[in-house]
Amino acid sequence: xxxxxxxxxxxxxxxxxxxxxxxxxxxxxxxxxxxxxxxxxxxxxxxxxxxxxxxxxxxxxxxxxxxxxxxxxxxxxxxxxxxxxxxxxxxxxxxxxxxxxxxxxxxxxxxxxxxxxxxxxxxxxxxxxxxxxxxxxxxxxxxxxxxxxxxxxxxxxxxxxxxxxxxxxxxxxxxxxxxxxxxxxxxxxxxxxxxxxxxxxxxxxxxxxxxxxxxxxxxxxxxxxxxxxxxxxxxxxxxxxxxxxxxxxxxxxxxxxxxxxxxxxxxxxxxxxxxxxxxxxxxxxxxxxxxxxxxxxxxxxxxxxxxxxxxxxxxxxxxxxxxxxxxxxxxxxxxxxxxxxxxxxxxxxxxxxxxxxxxxxxxxxxxxxxxxxxxxxxxxxxxxxxxxxxxxxxxxxxxxxxxxxxxxxxxxxxxxxxxxxxxxxxxxxxxxxxx
Amino acid sequence: xxxxxxxxxxxxxxxxxxxxxxxxxxxxxxxxxxxxxxxxxxxxxxxxxxxxxxxxxxxxxxxxxxxxxxxxxxxxxxxxxxxxxxxxxxxxxxxxxxxxxxxxxxxxxxxxxxxxxxxxxxxxxxxxxxxxxxxxxxxxxxxxxxxxxxxxxxxxxxxxxxxxxxxxxxxxxxxxxxxxxxxxxxxxxxxxxxxxxxxxxxxxxxxxxxxxxxxxxxxxxxxxxxxxxxxxxxxxxxxxxxxxxxxxxxxxxxxxxxxxxxxxxxxxxxxxxxxxxxxxxxxxxxxxxxxxxxxxxxxxxxxxxxxxxxxx
Numbered sequence: 001x002x003x004x005x006x007x008x009x010x011x012x013x014x015x016x017x018x019x020x021x022x023x024x025x026x027x028x029x030x031x032x033x034x035x036x037x038x039x040x041x042x043x044x045x046x047x048x049x050x051x052x053x054x055x056x057x058x059x060x061x062x063x064x065x066x067x068x069x070x071x072x073x074x075x076x077x078x079x080x081x082x083x084x085x086x087x088x089x090x091x092x093x094x095x096x097x098x099x100x101x102x103x104x105x106x107x108x109x110x111x112x113x114x115x116x117x118x119x120x121x122x123x124x125x126x127x128x129x130x131x132x133x134x135x136x137x138x139x140x141x142x143x144x145x146x147x148x149x150x151x152x153x154x155x156x157x158x159x160x161x162x163x164x165x166x167x168x169x170x171x172x173x174x175x176x177x178x179x180x181x182x183x184x185x186x187x188x189x190x191x192x193x194x195x196x197x198x199x200x201x202x203x204x205x206x207x208x209x210x211x212x213x214x215x216x217x218x219x220x221x222x223x224x225x226x227x228x229x230x231x232x233x234x235x236x237x238x239x240x241x242x243x244x245x246x247x248x249x250x251x252x253x254x255x256x257x258x259x260x261x262x263x264x265x266x267x268x269x270x271x272x273x274x275x276x277x278x279x280x281x282x283x284x285x286x287x288x289x290x291x292x293x294x295x296x297x298x299x300x301x302x303x304x305x306x307x308x309x310x311x312x313x314x315x316x317x318x319x320x321x322x323x324x325x326x327x328x329x330x331x332x333x334x335x336x337x338x339x340x341x342x343x344x345x346x347x348x349x350x351x352x353x354x355x356x357x358x359x360x361x362x363x364x365x366x367x368x369x370x371x372x373x374x375x376x377x378x379x380x381x382x383x384x385x386x387x388x389x390x391x392x393x394x395x396x397x398x399x400x401x402x403x404x405x406x407x408x409x410x411x412x413x414x415x416x417x418x419x420x421x422x423x424x425x426x427x428x429x430x431x432x433x434x435x
Numbered sequence: 436x437x438x439x440x441x442x443x444x445x446x447x448x449x450x451x452x453x454x455x456x457x458x459x460x461x462x463x464x465x466x467x468x469x470x471x472x473x474x475x476x477x478x479x480x481x482x483x484x485x486x487x488x489x490x491x492x493x494x495x496x497x498x499x500x501x502x503x504x505x506x507x508x509x510x511x512x513x514x515x516x517x518x519x520x521x522x523x524x525x526x527x528x529x530x531x532x533x534x535x536x537x538x539x540x541x542x543x544x545x546x547x548x549x550x551x552x553x554x555x556x557x558x559x560x561x562x563x564x565x566x567x568x569x570x571x572x573x574x575x576x577x578x579x580x581x582x583x584x585x586x587x588x589x590x591x592x593x594x595x596x597x598x599x600x601x602x603x604x605x606x607x608x609x610x611x612x613x614x615x616x617x618x619x620x621x622x623x624x625x626x627x628x629x630x631x632x633x634x635x636x637x638x639x640x641x642x643x644x645x646x647x648x649x650x651x652x653x654x655x656x657x658x659x660x661x662x663x664x665x666x667x668x669x670x671x672x673x674x675x676x677x678x679x680x681x682x683x684x685x686x687x688x689x690x691x692x693x694x695x696x697x698x699x700x701x702x703x704x705x706x707x708x709x710x711x712x713x714x715x716x717x718x719x720x721x722x723x724x725x726x727x728x729x730x731x732x733x734x735x736x737x738x739x740x741x742x743x744x745x746x747x
Binding site: 097421 | 457461468497611613
């Protein structure tokens with residue numbers, strides 16, 4: 001077992017970028033994704049042959065094939081010509097590999113956009129150049145803002161179908177300014193493109209000589225993946241305590257005791273002081289293991305096992321951190337994206353999973369429903385499918401939550417039904433500890 | 436006029452981050468650890484094929500230096516390549532895990548299943564799998580499925596619920612948010628867990644190279660007697676007898692997937708080591724299933740139909 005001085009970044013490149021798309025069927029979203037896959041050479045001969053064949057049988061007469069068929073995978077979708085659930089697609093360049101969450105854009109499928117955007121580094125919002133910024137566009141931008149997606153790009157599709165593309169581009173750009181301001185987010189970059197013809201999707205096109213910017217892919221290639229906490233704020237929810245004792249695969253490890261987890265932010269190095277959030281107890285990092293390999297330092301995004309200098313009381317569900325770690329609280333205010341057909345009422349008994357801990361919780365109050373397209377709030381005492389509501393929660397046991405605005409990982413939780421085990425809601429902590 | 440033309444030069448450069456394989460490995464290890472932390476009786480599907488070998492390697496890494504705390508299960512079609520079965524047994528011994536075998540042949544012998552007219556046995560694996568899950572009361576089944584393999588798999592969750600009949604309902608999947616997995620279920624239900632969801636075939640091969648993972652020999656180029664059928668090179672054996680008009684010839688081939696011998700085809704290849712395979716996969720213009728799996732060609736929605744019935 002050698003000790004390396006770096007994280008095991010044995011490859012400088014490629015990196016991984018997670019992207020989600022938002023837009024409606026009619027905006028040409030599946031076609032755009034098909035185009036990204038096709039033009040990055042991520043569609044292989046047999047897939048394309050199957051799509052060409054299916055296109056012909058459906059009466060497609062355009063160039064190439066109906067690239068939307070590459071992504072509309074399920075039988076019901078092909079029959080209805082719509083996308084009914086999040087599908088994941090993969091494409092790669094020399095620089096980067098992309099995981100693309102293709103999320104349906106109809107109002108009733110808000111839950112899918114929340115799903116796709118929750119892990120995304122970037123959301124690409126489609127706008128049809130013929131229609132400009134619609135209520136749906138505002139909803140997609142607002143959801144991306146609510147979920148704190150680090151980057152948002154507007155893909156102005158079907159630019160080939162408008163009379164004065166330059167004017168449309170300018171109009172859409174100016175329509176986005178007040179929306180971004182109201183959401184307190186940076187104004188998204190806008191790329192004019194034609195998914196059908198491939199203009200400005202992977203390569204910049206002579207068809208838009210008035211546009212001097214990068215293609216959509218060139219922009220994606222240059223985005224830094226998001227970080228949401230200063231680098232010094234190390235966080236690792238403990239998944240397992242690894243104590244092989246007599247079962248160790250090697251007798252040298254009978255006394256091994258390690259705390260396994262995924263580093264959600266910051267970095268950790270041997271010799272660093274770490275805090276157990278629940279008890280406030282501090283100790284130092286004696287060793288960092290990645291499987292059988294020992295390293296001196298590990299970064300956010302890696303799964304590691306930490307050995308600690310002192311025997312501290314740490315178990316699954318605890319949070320290890322450095323610097324200022326969140327104090328566990330029993331109450332919080334939060335925004336819930338309600339994802340269940342069964343409505344939420346005040347007084348509901350639920351389960352909350354935050355980090356690696358799941359606790360019983362009570363929805364003590366429902367304050368208002370957020371109309372994110374209009375940026376207004378309506379007082380309410382219940383929530384229906386796809387509603388976004390501000391609530392107060394009481395936990396049966398203290399949880400070290402942070403506000404979602406300061407940390408996506410520290411502020412995110414899911415709400416589960418204790419009876420039927422379904423996932424009821426996505427939750428984002430607003431103010432921890434608010435009564 | 437106002438325009439929002441993106442300016443690439445304005446984007447800050449980031450400090451170095453973990454690379455692609457590090458991130459994929461960390462995600463898979465995290466998923467395996469979540470299941471071990473939250474469920475009582477997991478099992479890992481293990482055929483000796485490359486994806487399941489990578490998955491077992493990741494499990495060993497996730498729990499090191501403790502042993503892998505769950506058994507592995509092989510649903511044996513009875514049509515497996517002997518060298519893969521040998522490799523399976525050797526690997527199980529090396530990792531120190533218990534092996535359960537659910538045998539399709541047993542089901543054919545006692546009449547619980549009957550052979551299909553086309554002779555393929557992959558669709559017959561579902562019933563023995565579901566019976567094994569019920570018999571051992573497994574509550575989580577790790578599978579090596581990847582979302583890039585098939586259009587229906589592209590819609591699959593990382594932690595995917597199956598009802599008491601093992602069925603998957605693609606229209607009624609739980610939303611999967613952030614990296615917070617819901618592993619809870621009602622009595623009789625179980626979850627299928629796919630730690631390699633976000634890996635591509637090329638990622639798997641690059642990881643095999645990086646970690647120096649041993650594989651069955653038929654993943655590398657070797658001489659083999661094959662017959663050409665529907666554009667695929669099939670290994671003639673007891674289960675895929677050459678037809679009248681087919682003439683077996685010796686070719687230099689390798690397998691991109693190993694499954695039922697009667698419907699898993701080899702590809703012409705001279706790639707005798709992992710670097711050569713990576714170069715070949717990177718340059719390939721045919722997806723791994725399209726080139727090699729007759730059963731996925733049955734219909735445009737073949738995989739979706741099998742998944743709904745409980746296939747992995």
